[in-house]
Amino acid sequence: MNWAPLLLYLAAIALAPLLGGVIAKTKAFFAGRTGAPLLQGYFDLAKLLRKGAVYSATTSWVFRAGPVLSIGAVAVALALVPMGGTPAPLAFPGDFLVLAYLLALARFFTVIAALDTGSAFEGMGASREAQFSALAEPGLVLCFFALARNADALSLSAGLGALSPGAWRSHAAVLALVAAALFIVFLAENARIPVDDPTTHLELTMIHEVMVLDHGGPDLALIEAASWLKLWVLGALVVGVVVPVRTGVPVMDGGVFVAAMLLLGVAVGVVESAMARLRLLRVPQLLVASGVLAALATVLISG
Amino acid sequence: MTAMFEINTLLVGLLLVDFVLLGASRLGTSVRQVAAQGALLSLLTLAEHAGWGAPWRVWLLALGSGVVKAVVFPYFLRRALREADVRREMAPYVGFTASVLVGVAALAASLWLASRLPLPGPVPSPLLVPVSLFTVLVGMFLLVSRRKALTQVVGYLVVENGVFCFGLALPEDAPLPVEVGILLDIFAAVFIMGIMIYQISREFDDIDTGRLTSLRDEAS
């Protein structure tokens, strides 16, 4: 039995909150602040898990089902992602579709949980989430198509496994397109700048954060954990495309991968420090652009 | 030759009657003329069948049609005319002078048409086919261009006369029952039309068919 995928999977779960910390630290660095500790995510989780819960009288079981379904879906999605050149625990033809739709499932329940509160603010966030994710979907799927076409195989593990530094040398342009498209989807799906600002304090401008305003305690912990895992899931895809380092030694590959993930966190932090949030009306253009990039990449790869 | 001569004379008479009908404005004149046409046709039947030597059935037919067309129909029509108390065809759709001009054109057309249709064998007269066609056309023209219900019946009769006249050109006669049937039909038709004219005049105080336009699909 090859334990590497399972170990990487557990490592990802363990390290996911750290990624958020890296981003926050990077932003603090650029802002000239000390910022929260790197491990703040773990502290938050620990704090939330100890608390009780307050539920709005308006809500029903749907509200309570949202967090558990989110974390469940994202956890399974993580099992579909190959990391560091090792195939994922679950790898089969068409696995990328399951990945995409598990994320959609999580989103579905987050959205209806938000609507269950009856709050106009949460409804607004839910509406925006639904809009942007619908537009991000084609880009994501087409990125997978491009990877599959490149590898001539229908599973994500094979698609990412077929990449190598050599591949970057031979058709850098196409891979750059895929990487760019994936990066946009990564930012959008994880509610990062320039699509959403996770640290804003005005509900009217939020997307993801405003949807979970009413959650607290363990529920919020699950939600937070799910969003970190999701960041990891999509980040792993970006890293898989951009840093296809293959040393042949599983431990080395895993190490390089984790390091690259943390670097991705730094990159996100840089982007967030350097850019402002786009106007909401401009976001669709960005998302459509990612779709176009991915489509272009698919067509350009010689099958 | 004499038969031919007689026939030609009668045909020319028919032709002239047609023109008079086209130009007639008085309803009484029209009725008289159509009666005259009936009489001429009855004579024509006899003439075509070698005059006095015609077989009995020709005599029967000629006399029968003569009586019906020259006596009975005018009688019906006159009665209807009295009931309706109308004398003149007022403001026809095509004026009387123009009608005569149309008649000239129709005559030309009939001659041309007849020339295009070859005849199977000897016919009583070369004029027979064109004149009968002309009479049909005149009848139709009257039907189309006149307003009074009575004139239309006259027009119908003229058409029938034309067709009848054409039938004379046939080398072989229609069998007697058919001829009688045709005559009876026309008789009944005119009889019923007469009744209808009476009803129309009672209902509308006039027999102007311009009043008979309430049934239509034109958006009003």
Added chain:
Amino acid sequence: MIAALVLVPAFAGVLALLLRRDRLRRALLVATALTHLGLVAAVWRATPAAPPTAWLRLDPVGTLVLGVTSVLFAVAAIYAVGYLAHEVRAPRPDMEEDALFANGPEAVFTACLLFFLATMTLVTVSQNLGVLWVAVEATTLASAPLIFFHRHHRSLEATWKYLLICSVGIAVALLGNFFLAFAASFGPAGSGSLVLNELIAGAPGLHVRWLKAAFVLLLVGYGTKMGLAPLHTWLPDAHAEAPSVVSALLSGALLNCAFLGIVRAYQVLSAAGQGRFAGDLLIDIGLFSMALAAVFIVAQPDFKRLLAYSSVEHMGILAVGMGLGGGAVFGALLHLVNHSLAKGMLFLLAGNILAAYRSKSTAGVRGVGAALPVTAALWVAGLLAITGSPPFGPFLSELVIVKGAIDQGHPVATVLFLLFLAAAFVGMARPMLTMVQGEPLASLPPSGRDRWLAVAPPAALGLAVLLLGLWVPSWLNDVLRAAARVVGGGS
């Protein structure tokens, strides 16, 4: 036997004029109709032998039309009993205007109905084109008083138009007959006879130009009576103003008889090798009729006129089917049967609705489904039937005609045919369905309910047309095949 077919209703008609008691006269009407039906059944079972050149003889086509006529008349006669029993005698206010009107004498009405039957029977048994002509003109004369039964000015106008236009048309047909005789007198054995079989036998020797001209004249002449556009102008008026039972007979029986006149001419032309000429002409005028009918069917505000224009459309269908030849002839003949049954049914139902609502306006009738449920159900079934929806008979016959058009390579005709059918469907379905649906208008309370005598006859017709859509019985199929063969539609 054949003579009896004609004479029984004729004598009954005379008798009807003499009878004083209404009930007796109505009984006579029904009895005669049923006797006639029985006689027809007998000749259907065993065609009476007659020499091929006999003037009165039943060939398959004639048998078919005769059968339809007789069935329809029997149904209409039964309906008429209920109708006459419920008609108000005294002068009553017109439904469209304030003027008073009364009905004509019932004796004359009944007698004319019987004469009408006699003359139509004569049409179907005539093998001599001259006799045929006499008979067709006689149908006009017998039916004119029927149209004028309600003595108000609209029916007067309708009758006048019917009488005059049809008479002129028939006069043209007479000229056509003479032309035909002319054409026949050219051949070596040229006899000039108008007996159908002699004409057909001598057909190769007929003079082509005379023959063609004769066909045009006969087409226009009988076409006027049949209601082919643009000669149909009298038809909507007459059908709309006549009592509904008469409308049913006019549309379901009389038009077929006129069609028979055209079929006879077509037979001669086919035999003379001019079938294509005649066929193309029939297709053209048939399609034109369908088109024009569609124009008037769409947004037609008067439901009886709607049905009348539908008759124009269906006559066009018959003409197209006949003109296509081949397998489509079978379709046309089957359609003749289907149309008669369906249209007869619809006109009788229209009579029920008219009696209950006192309005012919589609806008003035609502909620028939609630007021007259049986009539409404049959009305909808009739709509589906007449517009060619399965499982009713007209669907099959129209299908056969379209198949004929396709098989013989008439793409344009096919497309137009289907297009006009669709337009007619759209035009008819809307008002007829709206009448049935919804709640009855408060302002026009329907007077009366479904009466047995008013719904059973149309129901019988409806059942027949439904069965014809599910199964063409062999006795009918055989006659249809034989008739199609006679007309020249092999197969």
Added chain:
Amino acid sequence: MGAFLAALGLVVAGGVASLLTGRRWRSRVAVAGIAAGSLCGLLAALRVLAGAATVALHVPWRVPYGSFSLAIDPLSALFLAPLFVLAPAAAVYGGRYLEEEHGGGAIGGVWLFTSLLIVGIAVVFTARNGVLFLLAWEVMSVAAYFLVTFEHHRDEVREAGWTYLVATHLGTAFLIAMFLLMARAGGSLDFDRMRLGQASPALAGLLFGLAVVGFGTKAGLVPFHVWLPEAHPAAPSHVSALMSGVMIKAGIYGLLRVLLLLPPPPAWWGWLLVAMGLVSGVGGVLYALAQHDLKRLLAYHSVENIGIITLGLGVGLVGAHAGLPLVALAGFAGALLHVLNHALFKGLLFLGAGAVAHAAGTRDLDHLGGLGKRMPWTGAAFLIGSAAISGLPPLNGFVSEFLIYLGAAAAALTGRGATLAAAVAGGAGLALIGGLALACFTKAFGSVFLGDPRSPHAAHAVEVAAALRLPMAALAAACVAIGLGAPLVLTGMTGVLAQLAQGFGLPAPDAQIATLRSALAWVALASLTLLAAVALAVLARRFLLRGRTVTAAPTWGCGYAAPTARMQYTASSFAQPLVDLFRPVLRTAAFGTPPSGAFPGPASFASATPDPVDRGLYRPLFAGAAALFGRLRWVQHGRIQLYLLYLVATLLILLLWKVR
């Protein structure tokens, strides 16, 4: 075949008997007939799906060109299965529904037409003769018309029925032309004896075009879909379920059946279907987003799902033409499975919508809300249906879309040129459709069942009767079961796929089916893992909250102290960003008075999104024809002289023109 005929007989007998029986038994008799008949029919269908040989019946039929030929081959059986599953569910539901809404009274022939609809569909799926097919087709269509206009006292229902009737009739005209052309070229109207293999490309293309229009009208493909969003909302809900769930599939069935009769498809057929599928899919879901009426929204989703199915067929055809068996098989399998799935979840959703309308008295999303707590069963069932139709794992909608995706992805692996373009467009289109469907169903479910009631109607709603809940529960269970048991279902489709492979000239598809089955098995594994993970999370949450304080409070209003139910985000506002984004396509009209001034008075806002094809194409067309006809009507002006002139002119023209 005996079981199938018994099924037809039982269903019809039930319908007829309901006309004859008294008020109390009217519905019960019919429901019993439909249920028993469906059971027989389902058995017959399953037997064939399980691998039994095709059963056929051929009885001569004295109708021109007709023969009473029926056969259940795997393709027929696959379409029969959802019919006989959905029919009893809809019937049980409908029996109770009609009783509650109409007191079992004035329901007229509704059961007769329901049974005729079912029988019509069943015969359409099994007929092997053109005339019989058309007959059944029309019985089905007309029966549906009478069901749609069941509540004909309402103006909009009559109008909807009218639109439907015209559309279906025009569609049928194309089918008549198609069948007759096929008969001419193929020598027979019996499908088994029709020989079209040698038909010229032009003729085959024409036939295909006629089939697309004729069957597309019934299926509801854009731009022939206009009747669908009108008719489905107008019908009683169990009828909508049947129509949307099964009747429109008759269009898909017909298309497939005809494709199997035609010569091997050229490339453009596949592209056309992919394009039409995409347009219908995206268009359908976009219009659904803009609707406020729950049933109208669902109706537009039927357009969307028919688009997905057509897309799958198109992918299949593209694959078949390009010689890529896996692409072809995945496309076909996905499309066929989606036929089944859509029947289940759309049936479920329509029944749910009916329950909502019945309980709350309105279908307007902006007047509903908070029903989840008042109608927990309906809410849960509707949620499962919503998730399934959005294509979310672990439910059945995901499985079929997965297969179509897989086909497109497989085409993208090696395809070139147009094949690649079709694959990319298909994949991106499906993704967009999926995303938008998610937006739409979160909107629908959210505004109906979640939050607070937006109107007194909704506030007073109570859960519906068990006879209404049971069918919904059964359908929801079926959605889950197919989602998890997809590999088994695919095994049941082996026969159909083999039939299609043979029909389109592909080698025996065993290897491809094995590939697909293993992929589906993996999906099922992932789904089970998901359920396990969620169960784990639930347990963890329960464990964490045990013994801790769990309190209830008002929703956090961001500081606003007195929120009311009317301040909730409405369905319209939820959809507004997307509706706004797609304004060029949707052309939503907004009207009302905006608030103005420092102390604004009453303000209002309303929006409407009429169908663009209807408004932009058909209505002007019909209005133009009506106007033209109106002018032509001058011809019948009532003047007898001119009438006679027509006669004379006709005579002269014909004489001069024709006689030479």
